[in-house]
Structure formats: C-alpha cells, structure tokens
Amino acid sequence: MSSQAKTPRNSDRRTRLLAISAMFAALALIFSYVEVLIPVPVPVPGIKLGLANLVIIIALYRMGFRYAFTINMVRIVAAGLLFSGVFGMIYSFAGGILSIIVMYLLYRTDKFSMVGVSMAGGVCHNLGQLLTACVLLENTGILSYFSVLLFSGLVSGILIGILAYVIEKRLPPFTE
Amino acid sequence: MIKKADIILLILIVAAGLIISFGPLAKKAGGTDVRVTLDGDTYGIYSLAEDRTITIEKDGHTNVIVIEDGTVHMESSTCKNQICVKHGKISLKGDSIVCLPNRVVVEIEGEGGEADVISG
Numbered sequence: 001m002s003s004q005a006k007t008p009r010n011s012d013r014r015t016r017l018l019a020i021s022a023m024f025a026a027l028a029l030i031f032s033y034v035e036v037l038i039p040v041p042v043p044v045p046g047i048k049l050g051l052a053n054l055v056i057i058i059a060l061y062r063m064g065f066r067y068a069f070t071i072n073m074v075r076i077v078a079a080g081l082l083f084s085g086v087f088g089m090i091y092s093f094a095g096g097i098l099s100i101i102v103m104y105l106l107y108r109t110d111k112f113s114m115v116g117v118s119m120a121g122g123v124c125h126n127l128g129q130l131l132t133a134c135v136l137l138e139n140t141g142i143l144s145y146f147s148v149l150l151f152s153g154l155v156s157g158i159l160i161g162i163l164a165y166v167i168e169k170r171l172p173p174f175t176e
Numbered sequence: 177m178i179k180k181a182d183i184i185l186l187i188l189i190v191a192a193g194l195i196i197s198f199g200p201l202a203k204k205a206g207g208t209d210v211r212v213t214l215d216g217d218t219y220g221i222y223s224l225a226e227d228r229t230i231t232i233e234k235d236g237h238t239n240v241i242v243i244e245d246g247t248v249h250m251e252s253s254t255c256k257n258q259i260c261v262k263h264g265k266i267s268l269k270g271d272s273i274v275c276l277p278n279r280v281v282v283e284i285e286g287e288g289g290e291a292d293v294i295s296g
Contacts, residue, residue, distance in 0.1 A: 109181075116182030123189055147197035154189055165177060 013175045020174055021059070021067050028055040028075040033083060047152040050122055050160055052079075056100060057118055057164045062174055065104045072096050090136070091129045098128035114168065115161035122157025123150055207269040207284030210248050212241060215279045224248070224267070224284065237278040248282055250275065 031051035038049065052075055060068035076096050080089030103121040106112045112120075126149035212219040214232060222228060222243060229251070230241040239260070240251040247265040253275050260275035260282075269286035 106185075111179065111181040112185065113177055113179045113182050115178055116185050119182070119189065120185060147193055150189065150193040150196065154186075154193070158186075 016175050017063055017067065021063065021071055024055050024059050025071045025074040025078070028052040028071060029078050029082075031055060032075060032079040036083065047149070048156070050125065050153075050156050053099070053118065053121055053125070053157075054160050054164050054167070057103065057114060057121070057160070058168050058171070060100070060103060060107060060117075061114065061164075061168060062171070065100075068104075069100055072100055087136075091132050094132035095125040095128040099125035113161075114165040115158055118161030118164060119154055119157035122153035122155075122160065124153075126150065126153040207267065207271070207286040209285045210241075210243060211283045211285050213281040213283065219280075221285075232278075232280060234278070239275055239278055239280045241280075241282055248273070248284065250282065253278060253280075 029052075031054065035048055035051050052072075055075075056068050056072050059071050073093075073096070076089060076092045080086060080092060084092065099121040102124040103117045106117045106120050127146070130146050130149055208224055210222045210224055212222070212230060212232070214234060219232060220230070222230065224243060224246055226243065227245070228243050230243070232239045232241070237254045239253045239255075242249055242251045247267040249265045250260040250263060250273050253260050255275055255277035257277065260273050260280070263273045266273060266282075266284055269284055271284045273282040274280075
C-alpha cells in the first residue's frame, strides 16, 4: 500500500480525491445553509429535507466510507460554528455519525439501492438526534416524538435517495 | 433502481413507526410542570426539571412532595391509608398523585396541552 502511494499515478489520484472532498464539504455546507431558508410546511422542529445528505451519499458511493465520513464531519463542524451553535453541533454529530455508519453498513451488503440506503440514513439521523436530546434533556418523554421524526426522516430520505441516484449517474468519474 | 431489500426495509420502518405511534410511548408526553393543589386551590406550580422538596402543612396534616430527576413522588404523608406514598413516581403529562384524606393533589402538566375542564 505504501509503496503504491509513491507512484505518481496513485498520488495523482489521491490529490484529485482530496480536491473533490474539499469541494464536497463546501457543497454540503452550502446545502446545510440553504436548507434553513427552505420553509417546511410542518411546524415541528427537527424536520428538514437533509440536502447535505445528498452530498454524503454520493461521496459514500464514489469515494468510500472514510471520505464520506470526513466530509460529513467537516460539514458539521463548519455548519455548527457558522449557523447552529455548539449545541446544534452535538445533535448533528449524533445524527450524522449514526446515519453514516448505518448507511455504510447497508451499502456494503450490496442489497440496497441508493434510495434504501438514504431512507435508512434519514431515519437514523433523526433517531440519533432524538436520543441525544433524551440524554441532554434527561427526559425520555420526548421519545414519543420519534414517530413523527421517523416518518419525516423516511420521506426526506426517499426523496434525497432518488435525487442522489439521478445525480450520481450523471456525474463524470472522479478518477481515471 | 429500487431493489427488493429497499421495499422490505421500507415496510419494516413503517411498521416500526406505526408500533411506536400507537404503542405505550406515544400515549403520554413528558410533562414540564408540577401543579400542587390543596383543598381545591392551587398551592403552587413547580418545574419538573428542578429538584426540590415541597412540604405542605395544613390543619395538622403534613405532606412532603419530592421532585427528583424529572419525576415526582410523595415522600411522606400523615394520612392513614398512605395510598399517595405507595403510588410511586410519576413523570408523564396528565399523571397525578392524590392524597384524599389530606386533600392534596399533585398533577403533572405539560406545555401546549389542553386544560382540563374545571367544574364546580
């Protein structure tokens, strides 16, 4: 592995992936921001489209778990510092880490399409956030809220999954 | 584009969602405040989030209510039947502990809930 990394072709590939990751992180960050501007027709906090997940799923399929995970972490830290604050960052970390691990595991089984992976990711993202809220607020009563978040995560996950599928097909290959 | 496993996953998630929606968890939301009523009048409203001990004394009766870790229980009461003390901890909206002999009612209230009809 280390001897391969020294060959010019491989370092070229890594540089490309690095540049693309940086671009993806920036894109995911913009999506996190844009999302705040899109009004959600339901007056329930915590329901959102999860546009940033679009970027993360494509990163997962094209570049693998490590890249996708890192991009997501960079996005959460940046978005946390810029928009949502440190408390929002804790929630985002919980949701983001849980959802990307679940998505990766489903992706690895090779039995699910992008829509299925994204669906599970959306639900797990909300689950992670809700569990964090339970711990932080020391109140298990808010778990009753999960049914609402489960269905919203499901619907937004399916939408994002379909979008990701359509977009991923049209993207040129990242490395030759 | 959509595989068989996707459909199975979708059905599983929806089923889980329905079970949660109609299961015991969804029945009651967690409360936020504790209302203590003495002799039909509100004695005080306390936050469920703050640990505290409330001692009520009236006509030689004493009730000690403890708010602890988001739950409320009747620590002690001078009543005979001790039903209120045996009731244990409550934490969900709408739950209540009643000490009939001493006419003390402890109720949990939540934000945005409908007020109970007050009659008589």
